[in-house]
Amino acid sequence: MRATTVTLPARAQEPGTTHTIDPGEGGAGAVRRTVLPGGLRVITETMPTVRSAAFGVWAGVGSRDEAPADAGASHYLEHVLFKGTRRRSALEISSAIDAVGGDLNAFTAKEYTCYYARVLDSDLPLAVDVVSDMVAESVNRPEDVEAERGVILEEIHMRDDDPGDLIHDEFATALYGDTPLGRPILGTVDSINALSRDRIHAYYRERYVPSDLVVAVAGNIDHDEVVRLAARAFEAHLTGDARPSAPRLNGGPVPVSPEVKVIDKDTEQAHIVLGGAGVCRTDDRRFALGVLNAALGGGMSSRLFQEIREKRGLAYSVYSYTAQYADSGVFGVYAGCQPGKADEVLSICRDQVAEAAAHGLSDEELERGKGQLRGGMVLGLEDTGSRMSRIGKSELVYESLLPVDEVLARVEAVTPDDVRAVAAQVLAEPQALTVIGPFGDRDFSL
């Protein structure tokens, strides 16, 4: 493991260039990147010992790009892209991947959208053809947009029926207010009902341009072959001398407006999220915050798990978490408990957060937290899907791809002072609080 920070070469951005980001070892872990005309990027990682490949197309668009009237458009569009192209019906898209036993899916986040298929390596050409066709050649037929509106409304209702899911959307609004980061990715019933086919189609035309797309592949693959396949699949769009779009600007912290929000619902449990602003994606403190998060609520040995579940049996699910965006972040705590114990559980959460803010972690917790991040990262990168996600997302949202060894070195380098500093800063941020449960018009306070 390298102990010092490596300086990475600037990314080549001229169409037609290919360069090696990481040479790998013995053919494994080699990461290569090619820029195609129009600014389409292709990034691959070789895993010669597996028999599968994960193929993804990442689009640099998500719910935070939506004007209020477009709320939910990124996710709506993600659904519509499965509905058909010039060459394929929806059934032909899904049949092609089902027939080879592959996984075909997509997800929409606040800052990006990803379409992916995981298949046997011999089926990679098929996966590239089908997924690229979906993304590049969608026809967005009015009748398909209409049918999918019903599906998305049901997805919203399913989310509403699961309070452990709903609470996180409510928390985002309680922290960021009615802003792009605060609004739900799914949109609302009203915004989905108001989105027209023409608006969806225009959104597609505006946002799905080659310079904002990244093709990412990991598995038993050959970079040059992937580039050939992608170039053929996106052929009609690879014109002009556009360069790849730069990552989203990190324009400084997004303002937050933390509120307390109680949603009265006839549930068995109180579902609670307490949290505030964290650090942004490129903040050097993210490694120290990762260690802090692991020790505070990231595993069974963490303080929150021990105090709330292990010692007192007050909750089944209790954890802390972080989220990072280009210019903002979140640190939060979730617990589900008996409604009559909500005050006690909240009080323990607050005490644990305050204690860590005041004193950081013990040396033992620091070492355990580092080990947890280190092992979790290495174990998490054994499958093709997570390797594909790492390189695809990095290409879209970072200036450069940090090699795994470099990430591990940064974690290893975290000092007790680093943790104390980030704890004192982040855990002292103004907190938002959301509670779902049978509370009538009862108030909660911070």
Add this chain to the structure above:
Amino acid sequence: MRATTVTLPARAQEPGTTHTIDPGEGGAGAVRRTVLPGGLRVITETMPTVRSAAFGVWAGVGSRDEAPADAGASHYLEHVLFKGTRRRSALEISSAIDAVGGDLNAFTAKEYTCYYARVLDSDLPLAVDVVSDMVAESVNRPEDVEAERGVILEEIHMRDDDPGDLIHDEFATALYGDTPLGRPILGTVDSINALSRDRIHAYYRERYVPSDLVVAVAGNIDHDEVVRLAARAFEAHLTGDARPSAPRLNGGPVPVSPEVKVIDKDTEQAHIVLGGAGVCRTDDRRFALGVLNAALGGGMSSRLFQEIREKRGLAYSVYSYTAQYADSGVFGVYAGCQPGKADEVLSICRDQVAEAAAHGLSDEELERGKGQLRGGMVLGLEDTGSRMSRIGKSELVYESLLPVDEVLARVEAVTPDDVRAVAAQVLAEPQALTVIGPFGDRDFSL
């Protein structure tokens, strides 16, 4: 791929014997099995190209072994085993695995319970030591049993708050009635409140005996080393000449008593499960039923997905599924939709089931279904956890381990007539129906 059925050697059952079940190829995929004194089995699979190992202990006990007064005891005990041994506190157990970034977890099913850790290969000795200690040397302190009672009650309440989860427990009861297969794995609030520490401890003593346990490991490991580690970890219990327990008896079909059950709940969606008896785990028709399930509701190209979601936009989540037990099985269909569309969705489900029962699948669907099972199985066996589960569960519940190639050959051998036959039989079974939604005292009928 072999096209004919292989005859497997009878399992050696004498303590002290080791044999090779599958020689593998080039060091990969070798499966070996050793019987230790007391009847403890150790089964391993080598995956030399990975850097991790999954270690599991499988116990041949689950909720169907519980008398009504013990309802939920298997799962309760699973929780209590994390709470401490003679040598380790709960914190010491979780800290040990967290410190190396491993996953430590467990699950309880109707017929078995599994405790597992996934770690870097160099941490395997630690994982064997910790997980085996939990399973073999649990002290089940009264205060820990008490604290965990609260945790399990919260787990029950969390399940109750998620109708997409609750519906499956309700369906089991609607199909099997108040019987061991019909009662929820979690138990009920009343049964959990009634279980004493002494009863839990006695259950542990009765059920966790070496002849009912299987140690399973997959990853970058050496069989003989695993046997040494397991023998040391279980040392105090490896006495006597007991032989491994035989798999649960397949005593013929468990009777079902299908009912219609409507649970009035103030949800946004109607959550529906419709289904009946399927085939048991050793039934030769399971391969044909697997193909049928794939084509009817197993993927995006399936009939139910196409008819309900793709064409009509009536649901976000709709699928069919199978479950297998020693002497029974389930074939069911789930959909979540607007309450006002529940009749329409149910009607489409019934029509699709009836159509498949009458005519089976088209040739194209048959081939696609086979491909889906084949690719899904191969892709699903790339990680150490799924390989460990395959060999550990098989050792416990089957007379012999079917090699992957043999399973693939059985799938490939499924004919249109096989599918028509199993469809005509299984889909014509008496159906149970469960619906959760804001339906007051409204009835549904089959």
